[in-house]
Amino acid sequence: MPAKVAVIRVVTSSDQxxxxxxxxxxxxxxxQTQFTTRCLPDQPNGIHNQATLALAEPKLLALGQQxxxxxxxxxxxxxxxxxxxxxxxxxxxxxVIGAGEACCRQxxxxxxxxxxxxxxxxxxxxxxQVLGEKLLAYHQPDGVNCxxxxxxxxxxxxxxxxVLACEADGAEVIALACTxxxxxxxxALVAPFTRLPVINPVIxxxxxxxxxxxxxx
Numbered sequence: 360m361p362a363k364v365a366v367i368r369v370v371t372s373s374d375q376x377x378x379x380x381x382x383x384x385x386x387x388x389x390x391q392t393q394f395t396t397r398c399l400p401d402q403p404n405g406i407h408n409q410a411t412l413a414l415a416e417p418k419l420l421a422l423g424q425q426x427x428x429x430x431x432x433x434x435x436x437x438x439x440x441x442x443x444x445x446x447x448x449x450x451x452x453x454x455v456i457g458a459g460e461a462c463c464r465q466x467x468x469x470x471x472x473x474x475x476x477x478x479x480x481x482x483x484x485x486x487x488q489v490l491g492e493k494l495l496a497y498h499q500p501d502g503v504n505c506x507x508x509x510x511x512x513x514x515x516x517x518x519x520x521x522v523l524a525c526e527a528d529g530a531e532v533i534a535l536a537c538t539x540x541x542x543x544x545x546x547a548l549v550a551p552f553t554r555l556p557v558i559n560p561v562i563x564x565x566x567x568x569x570x571x572x573x574x575x576x
Contacts, residue, residue, distance in 0.1 A: 509543050
């Protein structure tokens with residue numbers, strides 16, 4: 360029996376193809392795993408500040424409990440802020456993977472000089488907790504304030520500029536502090552402008568799922 364892994368998207372959508380984009384990326388790393396994705400209700404712009412985080416946390420806890428009751432083997436919170444991940448780990452018996460923590464840990468395999476870009480004025484707390492002083496630089500792309508801004512031409516240009524700003528600050532690897540950037544291939548987007556590796560938090564979560572495979576056997 361393949362392992363069953365649940366994925367929670369924090370942006371509300373009725374478009375299952377859109378919601379499944381993250382599990383599709385994760386499955387490139389662990390193709391033998393069975394995934395199910397659900398989203399939080401009433402979060403049309405996802406999580407992009409303290410107010411939307413506060414709204415999301417009880418919904419995440421409730422959905423995590425549902426997935427455990429449905430006998431899933433692990434849970435991925437596909438948001439780089441790792442909302443409610445600590446609480447979920449305390450309440451559930453199944454492994455809980457936060458895309459933000461996974462992204463940080465993968466970035467550190469490349470360098471201890473990490474540049475981070477995201478959609479808030481400051482890097483998510485989990486990035487400070489995991490990276491500490493190795494978080495060398497953080498930049499929010501100009502005009503990119505929620506997940507929808509990422510997919511515009513202006514948003515993409517601003518992302519390139521933010522990556523180059525991190526590089527100018529001395530970063531040797533770029534960690535994306537927004538899973539919304541996962542479906543805009545930022546690594547490919549910035550490749551003509553920099554040689555720095557770009558860590559996709561959703562794919563990093565996939566590597567964390569793959570590392571659990573021996574527990575699922």
